[in-house]
Protein backbone atom coordinates (compact mmCIF):
# COMPACT_ATOMS: atom_id res chain seq x y z
CA UNK A 1 0.00 0.00 0.00
CA UNK A 2 1.31 3.43 -0.92
CA UNK A 3 0.15 6.84 0.10
CA UNK A 4 0.97 10.35 -1.02
CA UNK A 5 0.49 13.53 0.92
CA UNK A 6 -0.93 15.78 -1.81
CA UNK A 7 -3.07 13.27 -3.71
CA UNK A 8 -4.43 10.39 -1.74
CA UNK A 9 -4.13 7.16 -3.65
CA UNK A 10 -3.20 3.69 -2.67
CA UNK A 11 -2.77 0.34 -4.28
CA UNK A 12 -4.82 -2.63 -3.23
CA UNK A 13 -3.55 -5.61 -5.15
CA UNK A 14 -3.73 -4.60 -8.77
CA UNK A 15 -6.14 -1.74 -8.26
CA UNK A 16 -5.53 1.84 -7.25
CA UNK A 17 -8.28 3.09 -5.00
CA UNK A 18 -9.49 6.57 -4.21
CA UNK A 19 -8.77 9.39 -6.57
CA UNK A 20 -5.94 11.10 -8.36
CA UNK A 21 -6.45 14.83 -8.68
CA UNK A 22 -4.67 17.43 -10.75
CA UNK A 23 -3.30 20.76 -9.55
CA UNK A 24 -6.78 22.32 -9.79
CA UNK A 25 -8.42 19.54 -7.78
CA UNK A 26 -9.97 17.71 -10.74
CA UNK A 27 -10.09 13.89 -10.87
CA UNK A 28 -9.64 11.95 -14.09
CA UNK A 29 -12.83 10.21 -15.21
CA UNK A 30 -13.00 10.22 -18.99
CA UNK A 31 -10.58 9.05 -21.63
CA UNK A 32 -11.23 9.99 -25.25
CA UNK A 33 -9.39 7.72 -27.62
CA UNK A 34 -8.89 8.61 -31.26
CA UNK A 35 -8.66 5.30 -33.11
CA UNK A 36 -7.86 6.75 -36.56
CA UNK A 37 -6.90 10.16 -37.92
CA UNK A 38 -8.71 9.74 -41.26
CA UNK A 39 -12.25 10.91 -42.01
CA UNK A 40 -14.67 10.57 -44.91
CA UNK A 41 -15.85 14.18 -44.38
CA UNK A 42 -13.93 17.44 -44.70
CA UNK A 43 -15.82 19.65 -42.25
CA UNK A 44 -14.60 23.19 -42.71
CA UNK A 45 -13.91 23.81 -39.00
CA UNK A 46 -12.16 20.49 -38.35
CA UNK A 47 -10.47 18.99 -41.41
CA UNK A 48 -10.70 21.64 -44.16
CA UNK A 49 -10.24 20.20 -47.66
CA UNK A 50 -7.66 22.89 -48.57
CA UNK A 51 -5.33 21.54 -45.88
CA UNK A 52 -6.36 17.88 -45.78
CA UNK A 53 -6.22 17.32 -49.56
CA UNK A 54 -5.25 14.24 -51.60
CA UNK A 55 -1.56 14.75 -50.79
CA UNK A 56 -2.01 15.04 -47.03
CA UNK A 57 -0.02 12.40 -45.12
CA UNK A 58 -2.23 10.60 -42.65
CA UNK A 59 -0.64 8.24 -40.14
CA UNK A 60 0.63 4.96 -41.59
CA UNK A 61 -0.91 1.85 -40.06
CA UNK A 62 2.17 0.91 -38.01
CA UNK A 63 2.06 4.25 -36.22
CA UNK A 64 -1.50 3.76 -34.97
CA UNK A 65 -1.87 2.17 -31.56
CA UNK A 66 -2.85 -1.47 -31.99
CA UNK A 67 -5.94 -2.80 -30.19
CA UNK A 68 -3.63 -4.62 -27.75
CA UNK A 69 -1.86 -1.36 -26.94
CA UNK A 70 -5.14 0.53 -26.49
CA UNK A 71 -6.51 -2.19 -24.21
CA UNK A 72 -3.38 -2.13 -22.07
CA UNK A 73 -3.65 1.64 -21.64
CA UNK A 74 -7.36 1.52 -20.83
CA UNK A 75 -6.66 -1.09 -18.14
CA UNK A 76 -4.04 1.17 -16.59
CA UNK A 77 -6.25 4.28 -16.76
CA UNK A 78 -9.15 2.36 -15.26
CA UNK A 79 -6.99 1.53 -12.25
CA UNK A 80 -6.90 5.13 -11.18
CA UNK A 81 -10.31 6.48 -11.95
CA UNK A 82 -11.25 6.46 -15.64
CA UNK A 83 -14.79 5.13 -15.97
CA UNK A 84 -15.87 6.43 -19.35
CA UNK A 85 -14.33 5.77 -22.72
CA UNK A 86 -15.24 7.70 -25.84
CA UNK A 87 -13.94 6.45 -29.17
CA UNK A 88 -13.33 9.20 -31.70
CA UNK A 89 -11.31 9.86 -34.84
CA UNK A 90 -11.16 11.28 -37.48
CA UNK A 91 -14.12 9.03 -38.13
CA UNK A 92 -13.84 6.06 -35.74
CA UNK A 93 -16.06 3.77 -37.80
CA UNK A 94 -13.34 3.77 -40.47
CA UNK A 95 -11.12 1.76 -38.09
CA UNK A 96 -11.40 -1.88 -39.08
CA UNK A 97 -13.05 -4.19 -36.52
CA UNK A 98 -14.02 -1.40 -34.13
CA UNK A 99 -16.61 -3.75 -32.62
CA UNK A 100 -13.80 -6.04 -31.46
CA UNK A 101 -12.11 -3.17 -29.64
CA UNK A 102 -15.40 -2.26 -27.94
CA UNK A 103 -15.94 -5.86 -26.89
CA UNK A 104 -12.53 -5.94 -25.23
CA UNK A 105 -12.91 -2.54 -23.51
CA UNK A 106 -16.27 -3.66 -22.15
CA UNK A 107 -14.55 -6.47 -20.24
CA UNK A 108 -12.21 -4.13 -18.37
CA UNK A 109 -12.91 -3.79 -14.68
CA UNK A 110 -14.00 -0.24 -13.78
CA UNK A 111 -15.16 0.89 -17.23
CA UNK A 112 -18.83 1.81 -16.92
CA UNK A 113 -19.59 3.53 -20.19
CA UNK A 114 -18.39 3.32 -23.81
CA UNK A 115 -19.50 5.90 -26.37
CA UNK A 116 -18.61 6.66 -29.97
CA UNK A 117 -18.65 10.04 -31.72
CA UNK A 118 -19.38 9.56 -35.41
CA UNK A 119 -20.76 11.29 -38.50
CA UNK A 120 -23.15 8.30 -38.70
CA UNK A 121 -22.73 7.53 -42.39
CA UNK A 122 -21.38 4.05 -41.64
CA UNK A 123 -23.85 3.29 -38.85
CA UNK A 124 -26.33 1.66 -41.20
CA UNK A 125 -23.87 -1.21 -41.60
CA UNK A 126 -22.35 -1.15 -38.12
CA UNK A 127 -24.90 -0.01 -35.50
CA UNK A 128 -26.22 -3.47 -34.62
CA UNK A 129 -22.74 -5.01 -34.48
CA UNK A 130 -21.44 -2.20 -32.24
CA UNK A 131 -24.41 -2.47 -29.89
CA UNK A 132 -23.92 -6.24 -29.59
CA UNK A 133 -20.24 -5.65 -28.82
CA UNK A 134 -21.22 -3.52 -25.81
CA UNK A 135 -21.40 0.06 -27.09
CA UNK A 136 -23.51 2.11 -24.66
CA UNK A 137 -24.34 5.17 -26.77
CA UNK A 138 -23.53 7.29 -29.81
CA UNK A 139 -23.01 10.98 -30.38
CA UNK A 140 -23.71 11.92 -33.95
CA UNK A 141 -22.28 15.05 -35.55
CA UNK A 142 -24.76 16.83 -37.81
CA UNK A 143 -24.39 20.55 -38.48
CA UNK A 144 -27.50 21.21 -40.60
CA UNK A 145 -30.77 19.59 -41.55
CA UNK A 146 -31.07 21.31 -44.95
CA UNK A 147 -29.00 19.68 -47.68
CA UNK A 148 -27.57 22.87 -49.23
CA UNK A 149 -26.09 23.96 -45.91
CA UNK A 150 -24.97 20.49 -44.82
CA UNK A 151 -23.27 19.77 -48.13
CA UNK A 152 -21.10 22.86 -47.64
CA UNK A 153 -20.27 22.22 -43.98
CA UNK A 154 -19.14 18.63 -44.52
CA UNK A 155 -16.89 19.65 -47.43
CA UNK A 156 -17.73 16.50 -49.40
CA UNK A 157 -21.17 17.36 -50.70
CA UNK A 158 -22.82 14.60 -48.64
CA UNK A 159 -26.59 15.08 -48.22
CA UNK A 160 -28.32 14.60 -44.87
CA UNK A 161 -30.04 11.35 -45.98
CA UNK A 162 -27.18 8.94 -45.18
CA UNK A 163 -26.71 10.58 -41.77
CA UNK A 164 -30.42 10.41 -40.95
CA UNK A 165 -30.41 6.75 -42.03
CA UNK A 166 -27.44 6.18 -39.71
CA UNK A 167 -29.37 7.80 -36.85
CA UNK A 168 -32.32 5.53 -37.58
CA UNK A 169 -30.04 2.49 -37.61
CA UNK A 170 -28.68 3.46 -34.18
CA UNK A 171 -32.25 3.85 -32.90
CA UNK A 172 -33.25 0.44 -34.29
CA UNK A 173 -30.22 -1.10 -32.59
CA UNK A 174 -31.35 0.38 -29.26
CA UNK A 175 -28.46 2.82 -28.87
CA UNK A 176 -29.16 6.08 -26.98
CA UNK A 177 -28.44 8.98 -29.33
CA UNK A 178 -27.28 12.56 -28.96
CA UNK A 179 -26.89 14.86 -31.93
CA UNK A 180 -24.01 17.37 -31.88
CA UNK A 181 -24.22 20.56 -33.95
CA UNK A 182 -21.30 22.99 -34.08
CA UNK A 183 -22.81 26.45 -34.63
CA UNK A 184 -20.75 28.98 -36.56
CA UNK A 185 -21.82 32.40 -37.79
CA UNK A 186 -21.71 32.54 -41.56
CA UNK A 187 -21.80 28.75 -41.82
CA UNK A 188 -24.96 27.29 -40.31
CA UNK A 189 -26.57 29.69 -37.83
CA UNK A 190 -29.66 29.52 -40.08
CA UNK A 191 -30.05 25.89 -39.01
CA UNK A 192 -30.56 26.40 -35.27
CA UNK A 193 -34.36 26.46 -35.45
CA UNK A 194 -34.78 23.87 -38.24
CA UNK A 195 -32.54 21.45 -36.32
CA UNK A 196 -34.38 22.13 -33.04
CA UNK A 197 -37.77 21.55 -34.69
CA UNK A 198 -36.61 18.34 -36.38
CA UNK A 199 -35.11 16.71 -33.29
CA UNK A 200 -37.91 17.91 -31.00
CA UNK A 201 -40.12 15.70 -33.18
CA UNK A 202 -37.81 12.68 -33.11
CA UNK A 203 -37.16 13.12 -29.37
CA UNK A 204 -33.36 12.89 -29.72
CA UNK A 205 -31.26 15.21 -27.57
CA UNK A 206 -29.71 17.93 -29.71
CA UNK A 207 -26.59 19.64 -28.41
CA UNK A 208 -25.39 22.95 -29.80
CA UNK A 209 -21.64 23.52 -29.56
CA UNK A 210 -20.19 27.01 -29.60
CA UNK A 211 -17.59 27.29 -32.35
CA UNK A 212 -14.15 26.90 -30.76
CA UNK A 213 -10.64 27.66 -32.00
CA UNK A 214 -9.52 24.05 -32.04
CA UNK A 215 -6.42 23.39 -34.14
CA UNK A 216 -4.71 25.98 -36.29
CA UNK A 217 -6.75 26.00 -39.48
CA UNK A 218 -10.38 26.60 -38.61
CA UNK A 219 -10.43 30.37 -39.01
CA UNK A 220 -11.77 31.05 -35.52
CA UNK A 221 -12.58 34.53 -34.34
CA UNK A 222 -15.05 35.77 -31.77
CA UNK A 223 -17.42 37.13 -34.47
CA UNK A 224 -17.92 33.57 -35.71
CA UNK A 225 -19.19 32.40 -32.31
CA UNK A 226 -22.95 32.17 -31.77
CA UNK A 227 -23.27 32.38 -28.01
CA UNK A 228 -25.25 30.06 -25.77
CA UNK A 229 -27.42 33.03 -24.82
CA UNK A 230 -28.37 33.74 -28.46
CA UNK A 231 -29.09 30.07 -29.19
CA UNK A 232 -31.33 29.73 -26.14
CA UNK A 233 -33.19 32.98 -26.84
CA UNK A 234 -33.88 31.98 -30.42
CA UNK A 235 -35.29 28.58 -29.53
CA UNK A 236 -37.13 29.73 -26.41
CA UNK A 237 -39.04 32.36 -28.37
CA UNK A 238 -40.63 29.71 -30.59
CA UNK A 239 -40.45 26.60 -28.36
CA UNK A 240 -40.33 27.56 -24.66
CA UNK A 241 -37.61 25.83 -22.64
CA UNK A 242 -37.12 24.87 -19.01
CA UNK A 243 -33.59 24.63 -17.53
CA UNK A 244 -32.58 21.25 -16.05
CA UNK A 245 -29.90 20.24 -13.55
CA UNK A 246 -26.71 18.53 -14.68
CA UNK A 247 -26.85 14.73 -14.73
CA UNK A 248 -23.41 14.34 -13.15
CA UNK A 249 -20.27 16.24 -12.09
CA UNK A 250 -18.33 17.45 -15.10
CA UNK A 251 -21.20 17.27 -17.62
CA UNK A 252 -20.17 19.61 -20.42
CA UNK A 253 -23.61 20.63 -21.71
CA UNK A 254 -26.15 22.82 -19.88
CA UNK A 255 -29.44 21.01 -20.27
CA UNK A 256 -32.93 22.29 -21.19
CA UNK A 257 -36.24 20.54 -21.81
CA UNK A 258 -39.08 21.75 -24.01
CA UNK A 259 -41.98 22.95 -21.86
CA UNK A 260 -44.47 20.88 -23.85
CA UNK A 261 -42.59 17.61 -24.13
CA UNK A 262 -39.75 15.38 -23.00
CA UNK A 263 -37.18 16.19 -25.71
CA UNK A 264 -34.05 17.92 -24.47
CA UNK A 265 -31.44 20.23 -25.86
CA UNK A 266 -27.98 20.94 -24.50
CA UNK A 267 -25.54 23.80 -25.03
CA UNK A 268 -21.79 23.31 -24.87
CA UNK A 269 -20.60 26.83 -24.19
CA UNK A 270 -16.87 26.49 -23.81
CA UNK A 271 -16.28 29.96 -25.28
CA UNK A 272 -18.78 32.13 -23.39
CA UNK A 273 -19.01 30.06 -20.18
CA UNK A 274 -15.83 28.06 -19.63
CA UNK A 275 -16.25 24.80 -17.73
CA UNK A 276 -12.60 23.96 -17.14
CA UNK A 277 -13.07 23.84 -13.37
CA UNK A 278 -14.84 20.48 -13.69
CA UNK A 279 -12.90 19.09 -16.67
CA UNK A 280 -12.16 15.42 -15.98
CA UNK A 281 -11.09 14.49 -19.52
CA UNK A 282 -7.87 13.27 -21.07
CA UNK A 283 -7.35 12.57 -24.75
CA UNK A 284 -5.30 9.96 -26.52
CA UNK A 285 -4.35 10.45 -30.17
CA UNK A 286 -4.40 7.60 -32.67
CA UNK A 287 -0.60 7.35 -32.41
CA UNK A 288 -0.56 7.25 -28.64
CA UNK A 289 0.10 10.84 -27.56
CA UNK A 290 -1.73 11.79 -24.38
CA UNK A 291 -3.17 15.32 -24.13
CA UNK A 292 -4.62 16.76 -20.97
CA UNK A 293 -6.54 19.55 -22.73
CA UNK A 294 -8.30 19.92 -26.08
CA UNK A 295 -6.18 23.00 -26.71
CA UNK A 296 -2.84 21.53 -25.68
CA UNK A 297 0.26 22.31 -27.71
CA UNK A 298 2.12 19.15 -26.79
CA UNK A 299 1.39 15.67 -25.50
CA UNK A 300 3.02 12.77 -23.65
CA UNK A 301 4.27 9.94 -25.82
CA UNK A 302 2.66 6.82 -24.37
CA UNK A 303 3.35 4.76 -27.49
CA UNK A 304 7.03 5.07 -26.75
CA UNK A 305 6.42 3.62 -23.27
CA UNK A 306 4.34 0.82 -24.73
CA UNK A 307 6.89 -0.12 -27.35
CA UNK A 308 9.89 0.07 -25.03
CA UNK A 309 8.63 -2.57 -22.64
CA UNK A 310 7.97 -0.41 -19.62
CA UNK A 311 6.03 -2.27 -16.95
CA UNK A 312 2.44 -1.45 -16.04
CA UNK A 313 3.69 -0.17 -12.69
CA UNK A 314 6.12 2.23 -14.35
CA UNK A 315 3.47 3.48 -16.73
CA UNK A 316 0.98 3.90 -13.91
CA UNK A 317 3.43 6.01 -11.93
CA UNK A 318 4.18 8.10 -15.00
CA UNK A 319 0.50 8.73 -15.73
CA UNK A 320 -0.19 9.67 -12.12
CA UNK A 321 2.73 12.10 -12.33
CA UNK A 322 1.28 13.60 -15.55
CA UNK A 323 -2.20 14.01 -14.11
CA UNK A 324 -0.91 15.43 -10.84
CA UNK A 325 1.00 18.07 -12.80
CA UNK A 326 -1.99 19.11 -14.90
CA UNK A 327 -3.09 22.74 -14.63
CA UNK A 328 -4.81 23.20 -18.01
CA UNK A 329 -7.70 25.61 -18.18
CA UNK A 330 -7.41 26.99 -21.67
CA UNK A 331 -11.00 28.27 -21.96
CA UNK A 332 -10.69 30.17 -18.70
CA UNK A 333 -7.37 31.64 -19.87
CA UNK A 334 -8.93 32.65 -23.18
CA UNK A 335 -11.82 34.36 -21.39
CA UNK A 336 -9.27 36.27 -19.31
CA UNK A 337 -7.42 37.36 -22.45
CA UNK A 338 -4.26 35.37 -21.72
CA UNK A 339 -2.40 34.67 -24.97
CA UNK A 340 -1.43 31.12 -25.86
CA UNK A 341 1.99 30.20 -27.20
CA UNK A 342 2.70 27.49 -29.76
CA UNK A 343 0.64 25.52 -32.27
CA UNK A 344 -2.38 23.63 -30.98
CA UNK A 345 -3.05 20.05 -31.93
CA UNK A 346 -5.60 19.52 -34.69
CA UNK A 347 -9.08 18.42 -33.69
CA UNK A 348 -9.09 15.63 -36.27
CA UNK A 349 -6.01 14.24 -34.51
CA UNK A 350 -7.66 13.90 -31.09
CA UNK A 351 -11.34 13.80 -31.95
CA UNK A 352 -12.57 17.05 -30.33
Ligand code: SF4
Nearest residue numbers: 276279293294330331
Ligand atom coordinates in the same frame (compact mmCIF):
# COMPACT_ATOMS: atom_id res chain seq x y z
S1 SF4 B 1 -10.24 24.02 -22.35
FE1 SF4 B 1 -9.08 22.21 -21.72
S2 SF4 B 1 -9.28 22.15 -19.50
FE2 SF4 B 1 -10.86 23.56 -20.27
S3 SF4 B 1 -12.69 22.25 -20.50
FE3 SF4 B 1 -11.65 22.26 -22.49
S4 SF4 B 1 -10.31 20.46 -22.45
FE4 SF4 B 1 -10.92 20.86 -20.34
